[in-house]
Amino acid sequence: MDCLFCAIIAGEIPSRQVYADDAAVAFLDISPWHAGHTLVVPRRHVADALSQPEALSEIAPAINATARLLTERLEAAGMNILINSGAVSGQEVFHLHAHLIPRYADHPGMAALMERDSDIDLDAVHQRIIAQA
Ligand code: 5GP
Ligand code: ZN
Numbered sequence: 343m344d345c346l347f348c349a350i351i352a353g354e355i356p357s358r359q360v361y362a363d364d365a366a367v368a369f370l371d372i373s374p375w376h377a378g379h380t381l382v383v384p385r386r387h388v389a390d391a392l393s394q395p396e397a398l399s400e401i402a403p404a405i406n407a408t409a410r411l412l413t414e415r416l417e418a419a420g421m422n423i424l425i426n427s428g429a430v431s432g433q434e435v436f437h438l439h440a441h442l443i444p445r446y447a448d449h450p451g452m453a454a455l456m457e458r459d460s461d462i463d464l465d466a467v468h469q470r471i472i473a474q475a
Contacts, residue, residue, distance in 0.1 A: 347437035366404035378444040418444035
């Protein structure tokens with residue numbers, strides 16, 4: 343099977359991982375909408391949330407832990423948690439993933455959600471998240 347996120351989970355394609363547990367892995371989105379935009383994916387291949395809804399409960403602990411980590415380390419004021427399901431919804435990678443998008447007071451609201459910011463230094467953000475306390 344040719345799946346980008348399975349390849350990332352297997353370490354065949356590099357990623358900036360921020361969290362992992364037995365069921366899920368979390369890594370920075372390569373094209374972030376806001377600093378710290380992270381994808382939480384199940385370790386097992388699940389195409390989307392509608393075909394296997396039980397997978398949502400498998401990744402729920404990782405979504406919770408990653409959301410807390412991002413909020414604390416990046417001092418986010420809030421967070422959008424979004425799962426696109428099916429091509430018509432905008433899903434482009436067909437391995438289930440939850441988008442965790444930290445939000446900051448200077449760019450509030452739904453209208454500003456998808457303002458991709460090409461100035462974000464992914465390595466610098468990654469270090470802020472994974473630095474040992
Ligand atoms: P979707 O549109 O399927 O909900 O979201 C797919 C996400 O995967 C997009 O936000 C996109 O930027 C991200 N993405 C695509 N290719 C890669 C990649 O190679 N590495 C990482 N870390 N993210 C990717
Ligand atoms: Zn996969």
